[in-house]
Amino acid sequence: MEAFLISTGIVALAEMGDKTQLLSLVLAARFRKPWPIVWGILVATLANHALAGGLGTWVTSVVGPTVLRWGLGLSFLAMAAWMLVPDQLDDDDADVTPKFGVFGTTAIAFFLAEMGDKTQIATVMLAAEYQSWLWVVAGTTLGMMLANVPVVWFGERITRLVPLTWVHRLSAAVFVVLGLLVLFGSEAPQTHGKPQGAATEVVTPSEPASAASN
Numbered sequence: 001m002e003a004f005l006i007s008t009g010i011v012a013l014a015e016m017g018d019k020t021q022l023l024s025l026v027l028a029a030r031f032r033k034p035w036p037i038v039w040g041i042l043v044a045t046l047a048n049h050a051l052a053g054g055l056g057t058w059v060t061s062v063v064g065p066t067v068l069r070w071g072l073g074l075s076f077l078a079m080a081a082w083m084l085v086p087d088q089l090d091d092d093d094a095d096v097t098p099k100f101g102v103f104g105t106t107a108i109a110f111f112l113a114e115m116g117d118k119t120q121i122a123t124v125m126l127a128a129e130y131q132s133w134l135w136v137v138a139g140t141t142l143g144m145m146l147a148n149v150p151v152v153w154f155g156e157r158i159t160r161l162v163p164l165t166w167v168h169r170l171s172a173a174v175f176v177v178l179g180l181l182v183l184f185g186s187e188a189p190q191t192h193g194k195p196q197g198a199a200t201e202v203v204t205p206s207e208p209a210s211a212a213s214n
Helices: 002-015 019-031 034-062 065-083 101-114 118-130 133-154 156-161 164-184 209-213
Strands: none
Touching: 002 118, 002 133, 002 164, 019 034, 019 101, 019 133, 034 101, 034 118, 034 133, 065 118, 065 164, 118 133
């Protein structure tokens, strides 16, 4: 449950002012059909974050605990710095035409825009940190919907009510805390082999009583 709650909160904050949220604004203004857009965002997010979560889970199986700790910790700190950089929607992302209907166009455009985005990278790191694919993907997906659905329904009025600068600073602070906790907040990873210096007990058959008496 911790993985679910933290994933939800982090991604909801990280998505505010993100390029995929800007894409939601563009889609809502262009098509004016909220429900197909919302369902398209949900399907695209589930597909994208399922892949991202799978990658994060796979990383934990091929990387040693020490490397994983430093990699995750530094990645969280780098993400904190990235959160302070304002996002802009590329012209290619904003150029959406309803070739596949509103739902299909939304799903495809949102999936492609999410590739390499902050929230996708965060999903990879969270899945690697908590090693709980289901709860992380469920949490990040919910976080995306919490940030995007109000924008689809109410447009720029939502983004104007929210102080994005402070939201980004809060997100950065959360990533800094996570990074420091990963780096310094737990015990050193245990090796997979036996502890060094451990005595190896050798069981030898007892000597016959006759030999012991000689």
